[in-house]
Amino acid sequence: MVQQKAVIVRNAIKRYGKNLVFDGLNMTVSRGSIYGLLGASGCGKTTLLSCVVGIRYFDSGEVWVLGGNPGSKGSGIPGPQVGYMPQEISLVGEFTTSGALYYFGRINGLGDKEIETRQRFFSELLQLPPANRLVKNMSGGQQRRVSLAAAMIHKPELLILDEPTVGLDPILRENIWAYMIQITQEEDITVLITTHYIEETKDANKIGLMRCGKMLAELAPQKLLEQFQCSSLEETFLKLCKAQDNTVSLNDVQESKVEDTGSDVSYQNQYEQAATLEYKSVSKRQVSRFKRFTALLAKNGNQFLRFYGGLVYAILFPIIQISVFIIAIGKDPKGLKIGVVNNEAGNCDYGSNCGNVWNDEITCHFNNLSCRFLHDFSDSIATQEYYDDIYEANYAIQNGKLNGLMYFSQNFSESLQIRMEDATMAKDSDLLASQIQVFLDMGDMQIGLHLQKKLFYRFLEIYEDIMRDCKYSPKLADPPIRFKKPVYGSIDLNYADFLAPSYMLILIFCLASSVSTSVIITDRLEGVWNRSIVQGVRTNEILLSHIIIQSIIIVVHTTMIMLLYFSIWGLESKGSIFDVIILTFLMGFCGLMYGFVISIMWTNYTMAHYSSTGSFLALILLSGCIWPIEGTPKVLRWISYMLPTTLPSISMRGIIYKGYSVSEEQVYIGFIIVIGWTLFFFIVAILGIRWKSS
Structure with missing residues (x-):
């Protein structure tokens, strides 16, 4: 019986454009061991780990992790069986030390008391910063230690760490390695680690040396030193690199000197053995969706509330916009x-x-x-x-x-x-x-x-x-024509009265979209998106948690618009003010979903904000806000009718100035349009997330 393996990679090939990252790479990681993955910067170590955890995929080749392919039912990935620390910090800047550990503990199924106990342990082991310090206010070394603690907090069966000890002092590195040796020996935990410090892997059970898309050797450190008769692992690595260069220079006519060494990890033999391995599916820890979802809500709420610039923008900006409108629009020109x-x-x-x-x-x-x-x-x-x-x-x-x-x-x-x-x-x-x-x-x-x-x-x-x-x-x-009292509205309405209903809806639509435009992009750029996915969080859970948090902002925006327009400015609604509130909120929710679509579509803030700003200008010009749509060409008028704000604006005028109820066609068609666009944006967002994650 061959020893049970935690990770097996066979004949992996990966390209980025014309660049070949892996060329038939093989790797075997035994359970209950420390595997040190070494190689020069840029040789593909991080890419290999991302393929192992299911974030990226090989162009060809096979990978087994904890008994199955990543993402399959038999594998422990995604899920709490794995602990993943990427090369980047991959923590939300608005996390506190405690908040980061509680978030990753909860999405991996831990209770708060258990998290608190382990937080105390890791605070001492890793010399973590104070519990209430924000990640964005920490030094690079402090951020890396918190990131490492977040990966280990739930004691996973497989711990994948990408350069966890960079920037740490030697004593702390020794403590970390001592702890990893302890958990592999006592708790049968597997550790797959990359590092810049080659010599620190002397305590690993096996090290793999990568170069030019291939694994040069996989052996225990001491065996490598003995086999190549070297005094240090760096010297060994240098010999292997020279051996590979000689092989390449002979156009592969001769066999690699590495293979001539008689290494006990001949890849041909490994591949033959792979067929005889009995892959035992891991016993998956069950984490309730409710616990994951509440952790996501807490994370997103803290992320928003602690981003003070965004909070000020979300609350103060609509007040400024509406106040400027009330003060500047509709008054008689002076100084003529x-x-x-x-x-x-x-x-x-x-x-x-x-x-x-x-x-x-x-x-x-x-x-x-x-x-x-x-x-x-x-x-x-x-x-x-x-x-x-x-x-x-x-x-x-x-x-x-x-x-x-x-x-x-x-x-x-x-x-x-x-x-x-x-x-x-x-x-x-x-x-x-x-x-x-x-x-x-x-x-x-x-x-x-x-x-x-x-x-x-x-x-x-x-x-x-x-x-x-x-x-x-x-x-x-009197002139021989007399304008009697209007059927609807007042004869002394000014231009501001004409603008108000459309402006209310366009404003809340654009405010909501601008708030949500950067949400998904932020999660992706900070790395917390992929890190959460690896731990078993689903993309639709992330999206739904963001929708709920951002909806609170829509309620705030709706309240401010109602107060400023109707209480302070004195706009009077002939119809139900409740209908006005609901239509305004629905339009904000529609803008929220549109912002999520933009956030999913683009991977950087610049293009996202270009799209959001461009949409705002189009809505202003085409939705009948600054000029009646009856004054536009017929073809452009139909395009205007298809926009999410045009018909709802007509509905809003009907409610405010004509006293129409929802039963009137002019009103309910606006509600139908805004709900229809909201559902459309939501479906596009769901499909976009799945497509991006595939």
Whole structure:
């Protein structure tokens, strides 16, 4: 009976592009032993370990770990049977020492009391930093010791350590090796370790020497020294490297000198023996999904709450955005200037001339009505600047000094009297002279339209006063079209009222997506994602735990939006405020799922944030937020309707300004769209995670 093996690799081939990492590599690790894997930096040690734990895969070849292929039912990987310490620290920066050990202990099935006991032991053995110190505030050596403790906390059957002693002092390295020798002898634990310090592997049961994609030799350290008649393992490794170089230079015509040494690990014999091995499936420790999930929730919650910059952004940024909207949008423009050329009364004696209107019971007489129109001309409309010549004022407009120009003809009042008293007999010259001629700078359309509206209503207001002074009905001043009270909304709504419903939904969508965009990327870059997967955590559990934590932020965002818009700004909803809250939350949740899709799609922050920002601009432009979608071309309009924010924005306007309930088609179609997009993003996220993990 051949001794039971913990890890067996046969004929492994691995390429990265055109680079060949492994070329028929073989490795055998016996149970209850320490196996030291040695090789130059970049020779593929880390890649080999990642293939052993199932993070990466060989292009061809076979691997057995604890009785089965990694990922299969018979193997202990993924699961708590293995303890894995990658070369990188692979810990969340917001972990404390205690938090890191509790997280990895819980996902491997340990109870809190057991974790506490083992934490005390490893704190003394590894000289761990204080329990409440954050990983991001530790030195490199302290981080590595915490990472090592996290791998060993649950006493796995197989311990895989990638350069755990780098940067540690010699005494601590000796303590670690003494502990590994103890657990292999007393608890039948297997240790597979890589290290920069070749000589420290003298205490290993077997060492494997890797170079150029092949295993040069697998022997006990003492046997290697005796066989090659060397005084140090470094000298032995150097001889093996030279032997391999000689073999390559002969184009493989001669056999490797390594194989000529009579090593007891001839790969051909090993491969033949592999067929006779009885692979005994390990007894898997059962870890409840609930325990893993609660550990993930605690980890994600601490990660978010201790990332103070992100926390401030998530809470303060929406307050700033909404406050800026409330303060900056919809107010009347101030500081405008309008030129006045009054050929009737000049500068109206700087406001002392207000014009005259009198009725001699036969007819009504006007004098200097231009001054009446200009008197008390509020600066909220525009500041008046008088000019003697219309061409001079027009030149000032061209130079950007004025926003517009009003011109009164010399006989403005008399012509207006003729127009009013006997319009049928009025000459064209009288009709033209009775007009206030206005020239606006429409290069800034919104300013121009604002002045146009204000001047028009100013004229109607003064004209009604003139009718009263003439003892005529003020209704004579009304234009022959009258806009009655609107069926929905108010006639005095401004541009901010038009923007508000769409802006609320787009804002919460983009806030949620920006918060979740970097979540998965962070886990991957910090290495905690792969490390958790190796310990048996499932990808859908990681995603769901992030969704739950981030949903709390959506609740906070929704609450702030409701308070700022409805309580502080005074926006009134004609419909159910509950419907408004639910639609806002659902839109935030949709943005959250979209952010997860981006986070899964990209592997770096730059591309993720480019995607998020680009999406925000597209939503602003195409969802009817800044301009009605009826003003876009038909094809673009249908694209707009397919966006996740367009129809829900229409639904929100229906609730707020029309008082519609969810039973109305205009409202429930928005709910259907946002739920549909949420489900779509969720499915894409699940499929994306599985594809990335395969």
